[in-house]
Amino acid sequence: MLRVVDRVALGLVGLVLVVVGGAVLAVGLGVSPPSWWIHDGPHDVLLSTAERTRLRDETWWWPTVIAALALLAVCALWWLIAVLRRRRLGEVLVDTGDGAGALLRGRALEGVLAADAARPDGVSHAHARLTGRRDAPRAHVRLLLEPHVDPAQALDRLTTEALAHARDSAALRELPAEVRLRTAKHKAERVS
Known part of the structure; x- marks a missing residue:
C-alpha cells in the first residue's frame, strides 16, 4: 500500500513540476501566454515588490x-x-484449500525458519526475516558458519531442508530467499 501511495505522490509532484516549469520556460522563451496566466511576458517577475511585502x-x-x-x-x-x-511481514496467508485461507504470524514462521537453519552441524547462528506481501513472502536469511564448514554445503542444506520445510508448511508455491553467509571468528591454532 505504501509503495502505491509513494509512486502516486511522486508522480503527481513530478507532473506538477514539469507542467509549471515547462510553462514558465515557454513564456521565458517568448511564447505569448494566455490572459489568465500569472506571467505577462518574458520580462515579468513572479511576485512584484508590493505583492511580496503586503502581508x-x-x-x-x-x-x-x-x-x-x-x-x-x-x-x-x-x-x-x-x-x-524495510517492513517485516506481519502475517503470511496460508492456502487451506477451502478458499478462505488462514493467517500465520510472520514472526512465528521467521522463528521456525531460523531454528531449522541453525540446526545443522557447523551453523553457529541463524537469523531469518520475512518481507514482501502476505501471499508472496520473501525470506532474508543470515547464517554464521563455523570455520570448518563448506559454504556450498551449508547453503544446499538450507535450501533443501529449512527453506523447503517453511515453504511446504505454509503451503506456498515458492519462497524466494536472499542468504548471507559469514564465518565465525576463531582464535589462531598453535602448531607445534
Whole structure:
C-alpha cells in the first residue's frame, strides 16, 4: 500500500513540476501566454515588490508560514522514514484449500525458519526475516558458519531442508530467499 501511495505522490509532484516549469520556460522563451496566466511576458517577475511585502506586517502571516513549513518538513521526514524502512511481514496467508485461507504470524514462521537453519552441524547462528506481501513472502536469511564448514554445503542444506520445510508448511508455491553467509571468528591454532 505504501509503495502505491509513494509512486502516486511522486508522480503527481513530478507532473506538477514539469507542467509549471515547462510553462514558465515557454513564456521565458517568448511564447505569448494566455490572459489568465500569472506571467505577462518574458520580462515579468513572479511576485512584484508590493505583492511580496503586503502581508509582512500582518500578525498571522509569519506564524502561518512557519507552521506550513514545519508541517511540510514533518511530512517529508515521515515519507523518507517510511521509504527507507524495510517492513517485516506481519502475517503470511496460508492456502487451506477451502478458499478462505488462514493467517500465520510472520514472526512465528521467521522463528521456525531460523531454528531449522541453525540446526545443522557447523551453523553457529541463524537469523531469518520475512518481507514482501502476505501471499508472496520473501525470506532474508543470515547464517554464521563455523570455520570448518563448506559454504556450498551449508547453503544446499538450507535450501533443501529449512527453506523447503517453511515453504511446504505454509503451503506456498515458492519462497524466494536472499542468504548471507559469514564465518565465525576463531582464535589462531598453535602448531607445534
